[in-house]
Amino acid sequence: MKPLLSLIITFSFLLMCCHKKQNGSQNQANNPVPNVPVDITIYPNDPLNFKIQGIGGWQYFNGGINGIVVYRKSQQEFVAIERTSSYYPDNAAAKAKVQSDSFTLRDTVSNSKWQIIDGTVTNGPAEWPLRVYSTNYDGNVLRIRN
Numbered sequence: 001m002k003p004l005l006s007l008i009i010t011f012s013f014l015l016m017c018c019h020k021k022q023n024g025s026q027n028q029a030n031n032p033v034p035n036v037p038v039d040i041t042i043y044p045n046d047p048l049n050f051k052i053q054g055i056g057g058w059q060y061f062n063g064g065i066n067g068i069v070v071y072r073k074s075q076q077e078f079v080a081i082e083r084t085s086s087y088y089p090d091n092a093a094a095k096a097k098v099q100s101d102s103f104t105l106r107d108t109v110s111n112s113k114w115q116i117i118d119g120t121v122t123n124g125p126a127e128w129p130l131r132v133y134s135t136n137y138d139g140n141v142l143r144i145r146n
Contacts, residue, residue: 033082033089033131038064040080040144044072044137052078058098058116061144066095068133068144069105071116078135080144081105081119086128087112096130105130 040063044052051059058071065084073079081096085107088094094109098116105114112126119130136143 031086031131032128033084033086034065035131035146036065038068038133038144038146040068042070042142042144043140044078044142045140056102058102060098063144064131064133065089066092069096069098069116070135070142070144073117076137076139078137078142079117079119080133080135081114081116082131082133084131085110085112085126086114086121086130087124087126 040061042049042061049059051057052070052072055072055074058069060083061068061070064082067083069081069083071079071081083095085091085094085096087107087110091109094107096105096107096114098104099106103116104122105116106112107126110125111123112121113123114121114126114130119132121127121129133144133146
């Protein structure tokens, strides 16, 4: 019984390693979502941005290709994700929308899903994560860039 369990664990580990290696080898130059210049300044404490004043809050902003969703991960950390679907990057109707759980983004055309905390794919057919932009927050000003 123990050798069988060891074999199953080893096989599972090998499968996970292969999957991670495959995803890690995706060259960003081949990313299906175009890389457009982004340089946005947001003031999270502004009453207009009340949706991102609390941890776990999110809000849509103009920018990027089809807009950006900003998610407040912690008191000092934000995530900025391009809404353009990595499965249908040329279809504006396929842009990712935050779901009612506030943790999942979904493109309603392909039904692909991604995590809001880092843009990773949770359900295909998409194989690429959503494009994530760099954020810098000084306690007052949030800068989003690429």
